[in-house]
Amino acid sequence: MPLITKDLIAQHNLTGDEYNKIVDILGREPNITELGMFSVMWSEHCSYKSSRVHLKKLPTTGPRVVQGPGENAGAVDIDDGLCVVFKMESHNHPSFIEPYQGAATGVGGILRDIFTMGARPIALLDSLRFGELHSPKNRHIMKGVVSGIAGYGNCMGVPTVGGEIVFNDIYALNPLVNVFCLGIAKKDKIFRGTAAGVGNPVIYFGSKTGRDGIHGATMASDSFDDTSEQKRPTVQVGDPFTEKLLLEACLELMERDLLVGIQDMGAAGLTSSSCEMASRAGNGIELDLTVVPRREPGMTPYEIMLSESQERMLMVAKAGKEDECIAVCRKWDLDVAVVGKVTADGILRVMDQGMVVAEIPAKALADDGPRYERPYQPPAYQDMLTNLNYDLIPDIKDGNGALLALLESPTIASKRWVYEQYDHMVRTNTMVRPGSDSAVVRIKGTNKAVAMTVDCNSRYCLLNPYEGARLAVAEAARNLVCSGAAPIGLTDCLNFGNPERSDIMWQFVMAIEGMKDACERFQVPIVSGNVSFYNETNGLSIYPTPMLGMVGLIEDVGWTMTQWFKSEGDDIILLGTTREDLGGSEYLKVVQAREQGSPPYLNLDVEKALQDCVLSLIRGGLLQSAHDCSDGGVAVALAESCISGSGWTRGAVVTLTKGRLRDDAVLFGESQSRVVISVKPSQRQAVLDHARSFGVPADVIGMVSGDRLVISVRHEGAEECLIDQPVSELLDRWAYAFERSLNHV
Amino acid sequence: MNIGVVVFPGSNCDHDCAHVVKDVLGHDVTMVWHKEASLAGLDAIILPGGFSYGDYLRTGAIARFSPVMQAVKQFAGDGGLVFGICNGFQILLEAGLLLGAMLRNRSLHFVCKDVYVRIENAATPFTCVLKPGQILRIPIAHADGSYYTDPVTLAGLQANAQVTFRYCTADGKAVPEANPNGSLDNIAGICNAEGNVLGMMPHPERCVEALLGREDGRAIFQSMIMSLERKKLAAAR
Amino acid sequence: MKAKIHVTLKQGILDPQGKAIEHALDSLGFKNVANVRVGKYMELDLQENDKGKAEAQVKQMCEKLLANTIIEEYRYELG
Amino acid sequence: MKAKIHVTLKQGILDPQGKAIEHALDSLGFKNVANVRVGKYMELDLQENDKGKAEAQVKQMCEKLLANTIIEEYRYELG
C-alpha cells in the first residue's frame, strides 16, 4: 500500500483542506483506494462544488415536471400517460484528446442516462464548437467528432435529428461537444437510481471492466496545459453494439417487475453508481470486487473502483429475482454478476478476496463533498468589449457580397455535410428533419409530436453573460414556437472556463441569473443539466457557453410548421420590430471582423407576446411558413426561407422599412423577437388582425415570387435595392460552403 | 397475413418494419429472435436494417451464422418471400441467398438522405403494383452500400432481370451523379433468380406515411402483401 | 499457437480508403507515395499444438468468416 | 520501395471488433480461440531508394496520419 503523501494528495486534485475533511469523515487516514474514490466523487465534475450554490436558483418545478434535477435525467409529462425524459451532457475534454472516441463515448453516456430512467431514446441532438476550419487541426477534430457521433448514434438506431455548430478560434484548443438525448417513458414506469430495501442484491451488467478512463472525472475537472498529452491513456473506446444490447436488456428488465433501482456507470464508474444509489436511499452497499467481470488480469481495487470503462450498469434487484435478471442479461450476451447487497448501515463497503479494501459512508462520498462560494467579479476588459463606436464602422456598400459572405460562413452555412452522416430517420418518427428551426419527432400511438432545439450564442454571452443567457432561452423557445410547439422543459450544459478565476465565476453567475429570469418569464422549468468547467488551455478560456436544449410539445401533429417558403404568390410578413442591434452580430464578425458591442436588446414581455402570437397563428392554420431571425438577421432569415426546402427553392421580393436605421442594421442586425412568416394572400388580413390582437407589430414586406431574392429598403418614400441575387447562387454558396472549406487545404 | 421480422443483436429497424406491417397496413407481425430455428406459420420474412453484431467485421458477416438463417434459407428454398432491407440485404449477400458483396461507400461516409430509384423489374412479388421505369423517392442510410460483383455474375443478373432497383436522377436517369455510394451499375436492389428473395439498400419502411413526408415506399410492402394474397388464393383453388 | 491473418481487397477492386489515405499523404507533403491499399490484420491465439491441424482451422475460419472471398483475399502465418 | 504497415490497438484498450469476432468464432465451433485482436494493415509504394530516408518518412506518416497514437501503436517493414 502506498503511503498517502502530500504529492499523492495533490495528484488526486484534492486540496489540503479537502483531505483533512476526508480524515474527519473517516476518523482515520484513508487508504489509496479510498483516496481515489474521494478524489473522483469530490471532483468538480461529480460534486458540482463550485456551481451548486448557484444552480439552486434555477426554476425546476412546474405542473408538468415529473422528475427534476438530481436523477440521471429529467422527465416532463406530455399527457396520455407518457413523459419525455431528456438531458444534455458534455464530452469536451475527451473529444479534444481523441475526437472520434471522445464524441462517441459522449453519445454513449447520454444515451445511458436516458434509458436507465426506463425511457426508450428516440432522438439525439448535438451541439458543437470548434476552431475555424482553415486550420487542419480544427478540421481534423471536427471530422473526428462528427464521425464519432455518427458511428455511435447510427449503430444504436437512435436518430440524430438536429443540432448546432459554431466555429470560432476561441474553441481551437477547447472544442465543445455537447449531446442532448430525449426518450419516451410511461409516466408510472420511471426508474430511479436508488438502492432501497436492505438485503436486495446489487447486480453488475454490461461490458467487462478494464483499465480505461481511470480518472476521467478528475481530468474533466482540470485545465489543459502542454503536459495534457501525457494524460492520454485515460481515453476510452466506445462499443455501440454492446450499448445497443444493454439498452434492449434494460428495457426488458424494466418491463418485468424485477428492479428496485438502476444507474449507469458514467464518470467515476462503480464508485459513483454505488455510492449515489446508496445515498439516495439512505442505505449502504457492500460490494465484492472479486466477482466483478474484468477485461485484464491483475487489476487493483483502486483501478476497479475508478475505471470508466463504458457500457456498464448497476442495478438493485428485488430479492429473489437475481436469476431472472441474470437470464435477461445472458439473453442479450452481456456480462453479469451479483456483486453485492444493500445494507442498513449507510456505508459503502468494498471487499476484495475476503478483505475490506474501502469503507466510507456513502452519503459523505456522494453528497457531502466540498461546496465553494467562489468569489466573482466582472473583468476589467468587459467594458472594452462592449464599448463600440459605430460611427467608426462604415455602413454597408455591397449588400450582395455581405449576404453571400454570411451565407457561406460555416456558422450559418447549411450543415448538410454533417447531418447526412447521421441517421436522422431511423425509428420512423422524424417529421421535420435537420434543416428547420427545430427538429420534430412524432410520438407513435398518439396524435402528438415533440420539437427539440439546442441553442446558445456564446458571443452574446461573452459580451454580456446575463443578457446572453436570456437571449439563449428566448431563441430556443422561439425556435420551438416557429415549429408549432409550446415549450415545456429545458436542459442545459454550462460550458465555462476555470471557476477559480473571479471573472469566469462572474460569467457563470450572471448566466445563471439570466437563465433564471428568462425561464421564469416563459414558465419553462429546467429539469436536468450538466456543468463543464475548466474549458481553458494555457490560460485562455472559451467564451461562456451555457448551451440549452429545449423541448416543446405539439399537441396535434397537424400544427407542425417549417421554415421554408411554400408557394409562389404567398405574402411575406415580418413580425416584430427591427432596431439598431449590430452588437455581437455575425455580420460584425464576418464582414467587419469585430466581436464587440452589446448584444441585442431583449424585452421578455415583448418576446412572450410574439411567441404566443406565432403559436396561435400556427394553431389557427393561418401560416405557410415561420422562421425566426437569428444569426445574420432578417436578410439571412429570408434567404434561408428561400433555399432550405428539401428539393426546391423559392424566390422573394421584399421591401424593408429603414426609418432612421443604418442599412446594415436593417439587413443583418440581430434584433430579437422577430419572425418571418409567409401566408396565403387570402389570409393576410386575418393574420394582421391576429397579430394586432397580441400587440405584435406586423408588416407585409413582400411576396414569395420568382427565382431571385430581391431586398430593397424604403426611406421617406425613396426605395433603394440593396440585395438582388439569383436564388440558385444563394443556394450554391450556402449548401456547399462546408465542403468547400473542408476541401480547401 | 403474418409477417416475420427477424431480430438480430444490433438490428435497429425491426420496430420500424413491424410498425409498417401492423399499424399502417394492418397485418400481423411476429418478431423472430435470431436464435429461433423455425419459421412455421409465417407468410413472409423481413430482415430489417441495423448493425447486426455491430457490423464490426463486415456488414452481415456474423449475422449470417445466426441459427435463424438456416430456417430462412429453407423458407426461401420453399418459395417463401424473403425481404432484406439495408443490413438485411447485406446479410442476404453474406449468406449467399443473393449474389455479390457490399463495399464501403465511395465517400467513406455514412450517408442518410433521400435518393431516387427506378423500378427495373416490376414483375417480382415485391414490385408488382409498380410500373417498370417508375421512379420512387426513398431514403438511404448506410456506410457500406457499394454493391459489387464480378462481371460474369453481373451479366447474369442483368440477363435474368434480377436487378430490381437502380439509383437514378429525379427524372429517371441512372447516371453516376445519381449514384450515392459507388454501386456497380447503379444497383440499389436485386432479387434471386426465382424472384422470391429481394434485397435493397434504400429503406422503404421510412416512407409509408404522409406525416413523415412521402409514401413512396408503401408500394413495395403492398406488392408483397398482394403477392401473398394471390398465392393464398391460388393455393385455395 | 499464434495466428496472424491479413485480409485485403482483391486486386482490381477499388479501394476508396486507400485512395483517401494516398490523397491525405499527398497533401501532407508525402508526394512520393503510390498504390496505397488498406486491409485488415487479425491476431489470435489458437490452442492447438499440431501445426497442420492449426493451419486447417485457420483456413476454415478465413473462408467461413474472416474474409469474404468475393471481394477479399487472405493470407496467414502461424507461429 | 514497398512499405508494409501494421496498426494495432495498444494493450489495455478495448477492442470491440476483436471481441465480436472471438464470440462469432466461438459460436461457429472454434472453441480453442482466444485473444482475438483486430488492426489495420496498409501497403504502399514509396519512391525512395535510400532505406534510412524511407524509414524516416514512413515513421512520420504513421505518427501524423496512419496511426492514432493515442490509442494505437504501429510497426512497419520496408522492402
Ligand SMILES: Nc1ncnc2c1ncn2[C@@H]1O[C@H](COP(=O)(O)OP(=O)(O)O)[C@@H](O)[C@H]1O
Ligand atoms: N451538428 C448538427 N447536427 C445535426 N444537425 C445540425 C447540426 N448543426 C446544425 N444542424 C441543423 O441545421 C439547421 C440550422 O441550424 P442553426 O443555424 O443552428 O438553426 P437556428 O439558428 O434556427 O438555431 C437546424 O435544423 C439544425 O438542427
Ligand SMILES: [Mg+2]
Ligand atoms: Mg432558428
